[in-house]
Amino acid sequence: MGEAIVVGVTDAAVTRRAVDWAAQRAVERRQPLELLAIVGGAIGAVGEDSLVEGALGQARERADAEASRVATAGLDVRVRVERGNPVAKLLDASTDAALLVIGSDYQGPGSKSARGAHGLRVAAGAHSPVVVVPDFDVSERSGVVVGVDGSPISEKAVAFAAAEADRLGEPLVAVSVWTPLEVPRNMGSYPVQYLENMAKLTEEAQALALAGLSGRYPDLEIVRRVERGYPSQIINELAATARLAVVGSHGRGALARFLLGSISQEVLARLATATAVVR
Numbered sequence: 001m002g003e004a005i006v007v008g009v010t011d012a013a014v015t016r017r018a019v020d021w022a023a024q025r026a027v028e029r030r031q032p033l034e035l036l037a038i039v040g041g042a043i044g045a046v047g048e049d050s051l052v053e054g055a056l057g058q059a060r061e062r063a064d065a066e067a068s069r070v071a072t073a074g075l076d077v078r079v080r081v082e083r084g085n086p087v088a089k090l091l092d093a094s095t096d097a098a099l100l101v102i103g104s105d106y107q108g109p110g111s112k113s114a115r116g117a118h119g120l121r122v123a124a125g126a127h128s129p130v131v132v133v134p135d136f137d138v139s140e141r142s143g144v145v146v147g148v149d150g151s152p153i154s155e156k157a158v159a160f161a162a163a164e165a166d167r168l169g170e171p172l173v174a175v176s177v178w179t180p181l182e183v184p185r186n187m188g189s190y191p192v193q194y195l196e197n198m199a200k201l202t203e204e205a206q207a208l209a210l211a212g213l214s215g216r217y218p219d220l221e222i223v224r225r226v227e228r229g230y231p232s233q234i235i236n237e238l239a240a241t242a243r244l245a246v247v248g249s250h251g252r253g254a255l256a257r258f259l260l261g262s263i264s265q266e267v268l269a270r271l272a273t274a275t276a277v278v279r
Contacts (some may be wrong), residue, residue, distance in 0.1 A: 005031050014134070066247075146161035175227060
């Protein structure tokens with residue numbers, strides 16, 4: 001994995017937010033920033049070449065303008081323009097990236113933006129962590145929320161989130177959610193002992209997952225949350241006031257790489273803040 005932060009640049013308004021998010025992180029972590037613009041849709045039709053050349057030129061202008069806008073002392077900004085399938089090109093770029101950043105036109109509850117499957121496919125199939133930036137301002141928020149379930153991929157998500165929270169000097173909110181078994185309504189309420197044991201087991205699993213963080217980041221404030229409910233709903237509720245949310249992707253194998261786990265997919269479908277997907 002390389003050191004550059006790669007940002008997908010399009011003509012969508014959210015591109016500016018995505019570039020700003022990535023540029024700030026690049027400056028603070030002293031990483032190079034690569035702005036990648038991709039022209040897709042070509043099928044090889046007669047007379048298409050001139051259209052593609054024009055589109056490539058416009059894409060270059062957009063990327064150059066963004067590079068000039070965020071240029072600052074100490075920031076290494078690069079621009080790359082390619083033609084081809086945008087999803088495939090972004091996935092290829094993630095192979096040598098430290099982080100891939102893309103924008104989403106989601107503007108919060110009630111948003112009428114038309115969101116396709118491209119962002120989900122990129123987040124699921126990328127070789128590097130992916131940050132999806134929504135089209136609303138999160139700069140005045142604080143805290144990093146991370147979903148913790150004790151799995152190996154969750155360990156990677158916790159490591160990523162802790163490093164980000166420490167870098168930002170903000171609290172790490174570790175949330176573990178337990179969901180009781182579905183039972184027929186005629187069985188009545190859940191036994192109190194069952195509910196208490198579920199909560200206790202979840203607390204213990206979370207404690208194991210977070211063990212060692214305080215030693216690695218002695219100044220990091222860790223807020224532990226163990227909640228009953230549905231994971232994506234709880235994570236997004238907590239992320240509504242956070243600067244960043246972090247979830248893991250459980251995709252495996254050639255086909256599964258293009259599928260997110262249900263929780264991470266549901267979190268991305270209703271973005272509450274800038275959200276990182278770690279695999």
